[in-house]
Amino acid sequence: MKAYQIGNQNGLECLTAVNRPDPVAAPGQVVVAPRLISLISRDVQILRGVYGPRQSPDRIPMSEGVGVVVSVSEGVDNVAQGDRVVCGHFAGWLDGPFRADVFSHDVGVTHNGWLAERVVLPAEALIRVPDNFDDTRVAGLASVGLTAWNALLEVAKVKAGELVVCLGTGSVSLFALKLATALGARVAITSSSDAKLAVARDMGADILINYLTHPEWAAELMAQTGGVGADIIIETGGQDTLGQSIAAAAANARIVIIGVTPGTTSPIPDYTALILRNVTIRGIANGNRSMFSDLLAAIDRLGIETFIDCTFPFDKAKEAVAYYAEGKHIGRVMISMPG
Template sequence: MKAYELGPQTGLESLTPTTRPDPVAGYGEVVLKVRLVALNNRDIQVLEGRYGAKKAENRIPVSEGVGEVVQVGEGVTSVALGDRAVFAHFANWIDGDFALNNFGTDYGITHDGWLAEYIKVPGAALVKVPDSLSDEQVAPLASSALTAWHAVVEVGKVKAGDTVLALGTGGVAIWALQIAKAAGAKVVITSSSDEKLELARKLGADVTINYRKTPDWASEVQKATGGADIIVETGGTGTQAQSVLAAAANGRIVFISVAPAEGAPAPNVGLIIYKNLVLKGIAEGSRAMLARLLRAIELHQIQPVIDSTFTFDDVPAAYAYLKSGSHVGKVLIRVAD
């Protein structure tokens, strides 16, 4: 099969095309023929050696996609030949609380990922895709969408009438917007780009704030909404203090990014106590969460924001385009029809 490997991880030029034997399903395993994959920011970080320790140079990257079942090992009951399926990239996190050993089965990081013609995975991790959903609707679910679902629904316990604040217009923030609107919530989006804020409004954002023009965006959130019940904190240390200021009493702030910001003020712990806030860090989500997300996508027919789709031969160009930051929405790679 054709595939791409990480190489020395010194930059995008490290990505190396290769040919390998087709995988064979063992007991409890399934082989998927890869149809469509989606890139995420961490795929750039990995290639540049900025995502923890360097990975094996022969690791196949990318952590989300959709494939067709072409081999089913003995003992597998979750899918059948011909089904389309997806899986959360922490493949051993089936249900329940997160455990540190989930980091040991991170597809695209510790195990070979989606950037190949075939991928072999544990059958227990797979979620069957209903016929009513397209490849484009489900390929981008297992990373940024699942993280947003975890934040807004599983931790945030969103309900109609809540106010949800999502920082920026990256993949997690846009998914948080769409998931929150489907639940009947009011959504606030921040960005430095008026063009991207216009897109957010078209997707249903109720309040949009350009944080370059309004540096004290927390006050603007309070003024417009009375405070956010759920905050999807993707900004890192540079925004955490303002997120605490922007929160309503009993608000839930879900930390996803640890991006550093030199000289950033620390969150006011006294205010956290005064407002009775809940602060929680999360890492992606479980198979059970992905199954619930998939049902919500089907019920509400949520359409992901897709910027562009590249061919398998144009994978380096897809990475370069993602790194340029000029995209709005997901960058996809079509591997097979």
Template sequence: MKVWEIGARTGIDGLRMTERDQPTAGAGELLVKVTASGLNFRDLMVLSGNYGENLPEGRIPLSDGVGVVEAIGEGVAGFAVGDRVTAPHFLNWLDGPYNFGIFGTDLGVTADGWLAEKITLPASAAIVLPDAVDDQTAASLSVVAGTVWHAMVAFGAVKPGELVLAQGTGGVSIFALQLAKALGADFAISSSSDDKLARAQEMGADYVVNYRDRPDWASALLEKTGGRGADVVVDTLGFPALGETVAATAVNGRIGTLGALSGSPQATASASQGAIIGKNITIKGIASGSRAMTADAIAVVAEHGISNPVDKQFSFADAPAAYRYLESGSHFGKILIRPDEMPVS
């Protein structure tokens, strides 16, 4: 079968396609034929050497995906050949509190990921998808579903009528928009593109701010809301922009910080301690989510008919072009890679 490998981690040009023997389903495992895989910003960081240490050149990338069960290993119950499945990218974080051990089996990083024609998954981590969740949505849920649920619900405890803020129009923020509206919350979003903000409004965003026009985007948001700050923030910008994020947050607000689009995970915070204390803000680092969180999010996706917008799809052979499109920042929503025999758009 064909797979892509991360290579020497010199960037997108280091990606290499090769042939491997088809895997088999061992005890406790499922053999899955991949029908689509999705990209996240961290996939670029993996290729550049900025995410994950001492990764082998033969590592198969991508943490998002969906597929069909082809074979079932010994001792597995609750699955049937033909089931459509996905899995959280932390394969051994099934439920309960976070711990460092989850990084030991991180799809696309410390474990082989979805950018292959077939993969094996531990049955304990796999989630059978409801019919109401289409493949293109399912292929973009492994990272965002658990992450956003963790930030907005498990930690943020969002209530109907509260205001949720997310920055940018990538996969995390657009899923946050859809989940917030499904849960009865109001939603604010920022972007440098008026066209993308218009699309977000069409999807239900209540407040939009162009941060290129207004670098003081927190003030711009407060002007639009009549001084109302965000009760819950799904923070994709990170610490270099934390001062603005705190300024946009309400008293007793909750900030789940999970991205570093404004700098790097090594950056120091731009917010003062006084600003955080003065508003009694709680800040929590969000390292994705468990299988249980992902399953809860998928249940809401199915119940409310949520369909993740897919900006563009690429063929398997064209995987490097998919990465370059992600790198360009031109996308709205998700970018998918499909097997070569499937149509793409």
């Protein structure tokens, strides 16, 4: 089969096209033929060697995708050949609260991911895709959509009328924008690009803040909310933005930390604000299979579609990663498989 591997993880050029034998499913496993693959920020971080410990150079990357089951091992009965499926990237986290050991099977990191003509996945982790969902609607949900769902629904318990801040116009922020507005919340969003903010406005954002024009964006948010602030902040910026997120928080706000970008400044410059505003700060790591099933049901009920920037063919995967890494896109960058 054709595949890509991450190489020595010294930069984007380490992504290498290779040929490998087709994988065979061991007991409890399924072989899936990917059809559409979606890029996320950690795909770039892995290739640059800045996402956790370096992995085996022959690791196949990419954590999000949709594909068709081509073979199942003996005893597998929850999916069958020909089923279209998705899989959360923490393949061993099926239900219940987060456990530290969910990182032991992380698709595209500790185990081979989707950027190949065949991928082996645990059968119990797979979810059959409803027939009325096309590939573009589900290929980018396993990391981005599921993380936004966990942040807004499971942790923050978003309610209609609350103000949600989404930092930046990356994939998680844009999905959180669509999900929050569909659930009746108001959304403020930040970006360094007025053009991207215009797109976010068209997607339903209520408050738009360019953080180049307003470097102290938290003060601008407070000004636009009459000093009230935000109820929920989807903190995707990393350590350097946490201080402003706290400054932008309303009383009883919930800050959900998703971004893992290393920072250079103190994450909590105003420690007492946490107490004075009764702020909750919670870090999350994606979500479980049960949440994923709930997410699929919700986007069907709410009519949420995936916003796509562009799609590259499989043989142009390196170009897709380079384009994604430039950060000029808005919406999902995808890779399609031939056929």
